[in-house]
Amino acid sequence: MLLAAAALLISGCSSGSSTTATATSTSTADAVLAALPSSTPSTLARYYGQKLNWRPCGVSGFECATMKAPLDYAKPATGDVRLAVARKKATGPGKRLGSLMVNPGGPGGSAVGYLQQYAGIGYPAEVRARYDMVAVDPRGVARSEPVECLTGRQMDTFTQTDTTPDDKKETGQLVDAYKKFADGCGRHSPVLLRHVSTVEAARDMDILRAVLGDQKLTYVGASYGTFLGATYAGLFPQRVGRMVLDGAMDPQLTARKLNEDQTAGFETAFQSFAKDCVRHSGCPLGGAGTSPEQVGKNLKAFFQQLDKAPIPAGDADGRKLGEALATTGVIAAMYDEAAWPQLREALTAAMKEKDGAGLLALSDSYYERDADGKYANLMFANAAVNCLDLPAAFATPDQVEKALPAFEKASPVFGEGLAWASLNCAYWPVKPTGEPHHIPAKGAAPILVVGTTRDPATPYPWAQSLASQLSSGTLLTYVGDGHTAYGRGNACIDSAIDRYLLQGTPPPKGKRCS
Known part of the structure; x- marks a missing residue:
């Protein structure tokens, strides 16, 4: 979700400058989100090596924990931020595929709440059988030291x-x-x-990936969650596993253009x-x-x-x-x-x-x-x-x-x-x-971008743009109404995404569902 007083989910979802450019500004048109070094800095070792103390929480089958991340990645020694984490372990049958991290968007939506109220019980049984369903409230959100x-x-x-x-x-x-x-x-x-910032939240996600013991991040992000996921891919392209970005944002646009x-x-x-x-x-x-x-x-x-x-x-x-x-x-x-x-x-x-x-x-x-x-x-x-x-x-x-x-x-x-x-x-x-900025995420595994043609909050051209920016992006189109597409009742969309999550095979380029 993005505007301030009126249209939360995304646009105001960007705001603030003295510029009134209607597209990418000339000073940032060529800006690219650069990948971070592949090795973990020694100053972050204590975060990547931490052990989480899981405890039962919420409805049956869910566990919660608190994870630490540096408040300031440029100065990790200056203090920590505590992040709320939740999971529901894979139910089986079938071989466990790792963790599937989810984020519902916002920015400001509680990923933990989303997991407990929907994703952890409402995602397809085949997906929940093979993945530990995981969520972290981004810094400043809900249970994670809220603003x-x-x-x-x-x-x-x-x-x-x-x-x-x-x-x-x-x-x-x-x-x-x-x-x-x-x-x-x-x-x-x-x-x-x-x-x-979204960059800091994406870096927090990489700490959680490591703490969970996953070599790569498997992720489903909706709305603003697509910007968070794409940012992760730009920072850590080699650590991208299966990634679904549903209701995509376009990171190359200015605040005014996003709002308009x-x-x-x-x-x-x-x-x-x-x-x-x-x-x-x-x-x-x-x-x-x-x-x-x-x-x-x-x-x-x-x-x-x-x-x-x-x-x-x-x-x-x-x-x-x-x-x-x-x-x-x-x-x-x-x-x-x-x-x-x-x-x-x-x-x-x-x-x-x-x-x-x-x-x-x-x-x-x-x-x-x-x-x-x-x-x-x-x-x-x-x-x-x-x-x-x-x-x-x-x-x-x-x-x-x-x-x-x-x-x-x-x-x-x-x-x-x-x-x-x-x-x-x-x-x-x-x-x-x-x-x-642009996010090419060169070297990332195939990333599935999903766009809805009459999406009110994340217009379809944003999905087209993000899919074209990502070097490994594939666009899946839902011809219809509403914000985001996965899990909203369209069998064509759901089966394509489920197959990708379970088998790693994205749908053919240009696939459209209605």
Whole structure:
């Protein structure tokens, strides 16, 4: 997941610089992620040689441990960061193939939670039989010394901030919100905030690989997890085993370009939703024959009404449904077409009955806010990683205003809000350490890149680009809707990936599933 206030899973997923280049900048267009030396530095020997103390945890069959990694790889002696690790051992029958590490994306998604709630029990039985299923929460995420920024009440205020300012006063309020968010992260996690980059997280994964006793890394990463996996491949190409990168990111793009592309991706997904909605009687955005463009205009008009007059949402804490929360709720449903019926019902209740509870629930699930008003650290880690990985998309409100036409062209429905959301890293207390770059990973074993043609959060061209950058990349295409493809019910996709994981044979180049 990437934008800041509105589109978490990836774009804002990159942010922060004074540049407003629309593609790779001239200074970084030729940058390549260089491989690290094949030998392990003596200064890291104690990390690579550590023994984990496994203990039962969570549901039956899972074990957890704490792994140490250097806080600063440039100065390993200055201190450690403790990382939460979990596994479920191979169940058999069949010869054990090693460990299969998984990451659900974000940045900020809990890999341990994903393993315990889905991958460790929901991956195909044949895969779980042959692999120890393993996850590590990246540094700054969930159980791994999480980045902290705001209290629950402060986050409630932040998530309701108007991201489509109508005048200078509202622009100032939005800027203030981003500054308070950044200041909170800087005050609560001043040291850790400098060491949560994707490069550092990828190096942590290599320590875990070694500690588990695997010569090579077998890995399935989704969404931002593809950037993490590709980064690992670039740093340690000779240690790549079987690697699946599903819902791929393109590491060569600037923050602005990532945000703009993702904005277009959400528009593509919304067009599919719009066509589906009007096929159902009672669609609140239009009847049979209503064009997707008109459906979008109708939704935009509803957002504008909420901007002027928020509606009740049945919230115990008194929150009402305004434009910001409603937009987030709609965006949340774009990730999976299975959520479209829920979104139709929520929009019907909000537009016809002035009941915002359904859209608020979608928004809360996106932000990982529980019924007690507590937030997981997903949004904090998301911003911390993104703002460190790339220079910001925009440095000032004036730059956003100049870019509005491009964003609104990419998405008449979401463009304005997502453009302003791209300002989030402009006020970050830590300077970025990363830059756009190519990842050839020369010498790596075959890497399987998976792209979905109407993916809202990681647009299909990103998968095409990553597969072409990787010297051993193979692209597998799912012609369909939703974010990522593996394990979402398409037998063609699932069988191709399962065969690769179990036999090491990637599908033929150009394979498409629908």
